[in-house]
Amino acid sequence: MADNHSQHSTSSPPKEANPEQKRYRTFDNTFMKILVNCSLSLIPIVGILFVLNIHQQLGLVFFNEQYFGLFFALILFGIFLVIPAAKNASLTKVPWYDWLLALSGLVVGGYLLIYYPDIMLMIGQVTTERFILCVIAVLLVLEAIRRMLGIILLSIVAAFISYGFLAPYLPGVLRGSGTAPDQLFNYLYLDPNAMMSMLDLASTIGLVFILFGQILIYMKGGDILNDIALFLFGRFRGGPAKGSILGSTFIGSVTGNPVSNVLLTGNVTIPLMKRNDFNGTQAGAVESVASTGGQIIPPVMGIAAFIIAESLGVPYVEVAIAAIIPAILYYLCLFLQVDFIAAKRGLDGLKSYMLPSLKGILKVVWLIIPSFGSLVYFLFIVGYTPALSGMYASIIAFFTLGVFQSYIRKQLFTKLFDILFGTGKLMLEITIVLAAAGIVMGVTGITGLGFNIGMLLQGLADYGLLTLLIVSAGVCIILGMGMPSVAAYAVVAVLVAPTLIDLGVQPLAAHLFVFYFAIVSNFTPPIAVACFAAAPIAQESPHKIGFRAMQLGLVAYIVPFLFVFAPELLISVDGSQSWTATGITLVTAAFACYLLAMGVEGYLFDHLTTPKRLFLFVIAGCLFFPYSIWEYSWILNYSAFIIGILFIISEWKFRNKEKDYQPADPSENYGLQKDQP
Template sequence: MSQDPTQIDVPLASPAVRLTEKTLGALLALVALAWAADAYRMVGMMFLAEQFLAVVLGLALAAVFVRYPFRRDRPRRTLPWYDAVLAALGLATGLYVAWSYPTIIEMFFDLPIDGLICSWILFVLCIEGLRRAVGMPLVVIVLVFTAYALVGHLVPGALQTRQVQINRMILYLGMDTSGLFGLVMLVGVTIVIPFIFFGQLLFNSGGSAFFNDLSLALMGRFRGGAAKISVTASSLFGSISGIVVSNILATGVITIPLMKKAGFSARQAAAIEATASTGGQLMPPVMGAVAFLMADFLQVPYTEIVIAALVPSLLYYVAIFIQADLEAAKLGIKRVPEAQIPRLRTVLRKGWFFVLPFAALVYSLFWLNDAPELAALYACVTVLVLGLVAGYDGERMKPGKIWECVVATGINSLDILMIAAAAGFIMGILQTTGLGFALTLFLVKLGAGSILALLVIAALLCIVLGMGMPTLGVYVLLAVLIAPSLVEVGISPLAAHMFILYLGMMSMITPPVAIAAFFAASLAGAEPMRTGFTAMRFGWTAYIVPFLFVFSPALLLQGGASIATMVAVASAVAGVWIVSAGMIGYFMRPLGPVSRAGFIIGGACLLVPAEIGAWAAWTDFGGLVLSVVVVVFEYMTTRRLRGPEQAASGTRG
């Protein structure tokens, strides 16, 4: 069974500190889960969503200052008086805002003194809580936007903003639904927290052990099976977890040693795990809960997001899978030893029913059209019953584990809530100053009327802005900064948001700040920077495919199930396969420089979308011809070279 990716205890903290932390975490989770279940309305309690969010934020701030010390590199041993004061202040402010919110909003334009004081307190505490829970990158971005909002009216040119008075801006950020208590916080609390709870229940009921064993049983008998196990397990777990580091820890502690033992270098093992774990958040049906936020941003059904993500995620994992297979062939790495591979029939017999929570989730979302939070609760109930009644391999979940799951859910949502608060501040600043509109026009002019030039600029900005930030924060930041400029030049909103999601996610494996690659490297004992560059090679499709589906809506399945769609998908899969072989330098044997170039050029031509221009049909045809030529050449050459070897082997026999 894999290691718990959501360890919440702080061994060096005193019992009182740990008890306080767990109590706050449990209260946070229970309040959010009760809202998702509509429990308040059922008992006759009616209040605004902003009042509910204020309570959750107050609990989150209190928990952050209890859990995280002032110095992030030092463990929490005791609770200093100043952290106790900050925790109490955060909780008290959240509760006061929840109680007084209707009055504050009614007097909003008169700058009510209590609303202004509470807004300043929440702004400062959220910034410090963000620094402690997540780190400095997003803090710097928020402070830069805040500072620009105050001086932007003095900036000449396209990026000039309207003048705002600081107290009025802070009140707007702290109380308006376009600021702190806006869409991102609402989605984070009502949707993300139930899915975190689902992941906790799945892990503690034995579900994650089942999926790990299933991956081992399915892939262990194939060449380079250890790497394929990593790819399969990480895609399954990552879709639910939503946190790259948790995904690496949950699967990597098993798969990285397995890959190293099979013959992969520490660098290759870490890179494969990092790339596969990063892609888990691009995998339907859950997509690390980012899909639900995207659906709210675009005001489209969640099912449309999932359908659009199918082909791009397929291409991503096809490339990793093929490269892992060819890398294993190149290095002569065989299958996993038989003794370590469970029988598929045995694994299914012990845990087949863990597919039912996902079936309940998909049925609720796609057929009943339930809200995502309600669907998550149905899945939670399903996995809870299965864990208590059956468990995996005869190990049933103990009732006490349910409480641990509740506590862990609250604690593990702290960084997401702090990111949601930061995103609310940024969105509020963009709206109140007009900077969002100015930035959109600036990027469009910078692209000089060329969609391709704008996409390249946007891609670089996505990777740079995403460095050092968790998934949800990456997407929200890019959705408000970059996506509007792409939509402005005629790119469909869905393609624009999928574009920024993919390129933003690549910051996880792109040096110099490749969080996923560096974390996997530490587990594997590999050199971090080289691991990052190797991970970029394995995840190369995520740098290219977003450009493809912008020009070819068929890759997002937007044109329906037509012949053109099937041709586009087949051409893309073939192109990914051919290019991957060229990048590894191995097909049926090691490739020489000419054959390798032929594979890369032929595959790249197959990837060119037909919609990009009339000339693209000739590119596809030329790519197909060149690919067939190099594949047939390598096949015939390999057969010719193996003939004498087999004959010699027969003579010796």
Template sequence: MSNTPDTRPSGEDELIDKAPETIAEGVDEEVVESNRRLYTGWQWLLFATLAIVYATFHLVSLNVYPMETWSFRIVHIAGALILGYGLFAGTRFAGEGDTTRSPAWLDWVCYALLIPAGYALVQVFLMQQAIGGGAMRIEPNIEAWHFGYPLIFATTAAILISWGYRQVREKLPPADLVLMVCALAVAGYLILIYNTPLRASTGTAFAPIGISYAALAGSLLILELTRRVAGLALVIISALFLAYVFAGPYLPGFLGYPGLSFNRFFSQVYTDAGILGPTTAVSSTYIILFIIFAAFLQASKVGDYFVNFAFAAAGRARGGPAKVSIFASGLMGMINGTSAGNVVSTGSLTIPLMKKVGYPGRSAGAIEAAASTGGQIMPPIMGAGAFIMAEVTGIPYTEIAVSALIPAILYFLSVYCMVDFEAARKGMRGMRKDEIPLFSKLVKQVYLFAPIIILIAALFMGYSVIRAGTLATASAAVVSWISPNKMGIREILKALQLAGNMSIQIIAVCACAGLIVGVISLTGVGARFSSLLLGVAGVSQLLALFFAMCISILLGMGMPTTAAYAVAASVVAPGLINIGIQPLVAHFFVFYFAVVSAITPPVALASYAAAGISGDNAMGTSVASFKIGLAAFIVPFMFYYSPAMLMEGSWMQILRVGVTATLGIVLLAATVQAWFFGPVKVWMRLVMLLGAMFMIYGGIYTDIAGLAIGGGLFMLQRGSHGGGAKPVASG
């Protein structure tokens, strides 16, 4: 099972001379979406400046001049809406000479919509003057006829027109200009009202009707931007939850509830009970800060270095590119918060190389999807979900990061063993020395890891997440000065612009998830689901956990991790806590299944992205990635049966569970791939699966039984194959 021996020792120096300096290039390049506008001239300068100002605003507000909390979150969402509608089109672009380009008269219709949108914005200034002059509140008729109706009309009409509006990629259509003005009007009104005593009236019959109109328009703007940047899945789920608000009173059984009026619901949904709640709290602080950190790392080409480092470290092992994808995706997961984004950034390089050494396209795509999904559970950043978990549970972020360590190791070990056993079974080679960068050269630039090390050190020294993130961001710029990619003023501004652009998707998704969370909290559907789960647990706790797993995956399908976890944490986690599971265990259980929804058929975003690169069938790739990432579907149950897996317990318990679970994961991978130290017969696979389950369960007696089975199989395989076996098939 060793690597193919080097039969040319005399050419060693020649191979070293031929070794490339780097393999990975362009990993850090900004991904331009198909519906992203590409401006030139003054328009490019305008939106680049807006993105820089937006990112800088957050750095200043978080570190120097803090704003009032609700106002800060409203500006945070409004800025993303304005940037988002400026950069992302509502439909595909028209090509050159395309006769389906929208007619000129439609432009004038959109320009006409600027009148009601602008009128609503002007009314905000007039209301501000009235309140500044001593008025206690604005007349309801004025709020409705002079602000609410014009705003709703302009927002709805512009969104509908934008669905069919086709123009060139370099031009901002007037329909989206209308939506940008509407976003300003919504933000201006809400900031005005929420900074008066009227803020306390939200959710009551005394709330100004204008809040409801602003919240409705704001919700429509958030839903439409989410559709443009994240697809329809989250929008459809949000629409179903919104429909439940008004249809709930007519539903039978545990889904029924007394009902909420239009004013009571919408006057409260754009507060910290909904859109301005935990998801936006996290996106406006931790997430935006780490997006800026990631942008600075990208600007200094750290992503290229990470991937090249992974090639140098693991490229020569059998099935080398597959193992590189595991290491590279784990490293990129620290600076890239989405599974599909991880696939695109590293998979475009690793998938073709995996195919080159013998992996079928389906396996190559599946390995990359499974490895990239693991980036979401890799400490210290763990995507955005860890920050939301800290916000929701009140558990310190550092404690969550430490708790995630053993599960993350088990997941990546499982994927590694799956890859290694498949490579051994198919007789795959590693990459040659002249195909990978020299480790001795790359290790001289190991200082590029310094920003991440500084981040981790600062967090565990007791710095707040915001201070630690800001320090790490500054260190990324400083470290670049001794690297080949120095960051001057131009590069720093470029990084801030990149951060502003990168933040749009995650902010829209978090705001949209906040809308769902608002429906759950205001209608009480989460509590009714908890009572249902409690009833199931009365029959069997394992059945209740399985039911919770299915709901978490179902809620997460087709959704980014952040939104998937936020929604599942609101619906499922309280029910798990009610049946006696510790809050940390319950939230990690939900978080893991929200993450692996990215590789769970039939809707698996990461697998679909990988299939697009590998050229294989998307559904086949998602099934294969589900098999490779199988450990991720078992590990959460280990949290329940062995809380020591999350560092809950004595060091002896943690050590025992960690070691036996590791051995169990290896046996599980061997069972799936039908290879251990050689081919594994059917009866041996069944015994191996039993031993794996025993050790994964974590009890003292089951651990002993599992170790006995594993030891017996080890001796049997070593005796049969003498420590190695010829592959059963050639790659």
């Protein structure tokens, strides 16, 4: 059985180690401790029972919406108990108004739990009682957004709700359908196309994969992944940075939150990079870009892949497979840039004594295989739903990591509580994020705003699809700034993706396009939240880290355009695309990433001059030009490919000539012998 496997662990920080946790109340009162612990732990418990269909096995007739109501009630109750109303509010006591809000949350959620069978029969007939409860539900969500996510997202959601009232009175393309207040709030809270759809997602898929991530983190699965990453790459030049990329990618994929991932892994990886002579800006930027990119890595992709699948009505498998090649290009370019940084600075890898031992890795690596292996098996081979697949994988991960690690097994029940409590706490933010997105979706649908924005964006199509894509990318980044990636994607997907689809972009390509630009806002200044999280650890300016992160993540701004114009990069589950076109586009894009990384860092075998770097950018641009977009694209691709290879060969020869040329001793220039004065 595996024992304590490494001293290089990055996961499982001690409680309250996370700076973000300072915003949560902590209680000395025994009653309050028990109440909060039970209420937050109950969130995943009821979710587990629902996903495993225990109610059906017991012969209970239970509508899904009734479970959503119970889940929502627990979420609102938990938020107002543990999140204070202001920074200067008490962190140890719950004031009377928070008790009132918490109990109100139980009432509006309990209303769904108890009365949904009657509500379903007269969904369009809004009684005074229902209208009041729907208004309270929406107001509670707004206050929860303010407390948990800040004024930016609150302002966006409030603006959309205001638009629901003002739409008939606005001019031009902003004019929308009018809706009576009772119908508007009824729609926002109870309609399947608004908040209810997002509660469905949060309480099933979202909860299951947050649970899966918490199991890996609390039961040392995250440590194993990080140790594997360090073992594989730590010995090479720039090894700590490369190990950081791989480790942050693994963990970022299951946490789905770049900020949390930076705080979780960055506390170890950033100082490790700095000790290996990366400066603070570089270390913070590498961690920020790697943590953000975890969301584009199949099979988990945070939970965004499941939202995309739900939005398009396609199997999750289709989204995960399509995302493989873009993710490869993203991380290939990041790895190459880190390698060039290390080469330029003459950095070596870690010493052998600083690395996890092979014996230690072999002793524990098998523990992590069943967790991800079972997830892939249930998702892709058996074909279970994502929620059920994630639940089975979570159960397997818990018992594998818990039973076969002696030091975990001794505290298994403590770990179980930590996992349930941690999952419940994380679900507070995830659920409110998605509830906010549900409100935006609801207003957009009931007023016709989505159609109007589509018409506005279609006007840009007269200037070409590229112009529309550039503007859309800017809109996605701006809307995504300061917002969690899931919320950012959910908002921009409603506003931008339908227009791109109407103009001929493949639906999956359109949604991945807006998703990429929603997540790159995490490291795009001025509100680069991942970089702000990395700044205090790196002891550097968040803005410096942000601009460096833009350089390291440069390919993330290019790849979305690439797969819109070259959809063959998005592998289809039915294999309908041309594999020749896919192969050629992948090879040329990968080589373009190599040249782009070289140009950005200004180094190959030696420092590159500015003209050479500009030349590399041009050649990389020609290689990125899609193979299938134009009849003669292949000429441009092949020519650029050959020129790129010739450039590398010429630089290699020039380097060797310099090495072969040993300048004579200065004294020889004057015909003097070395021993002469």
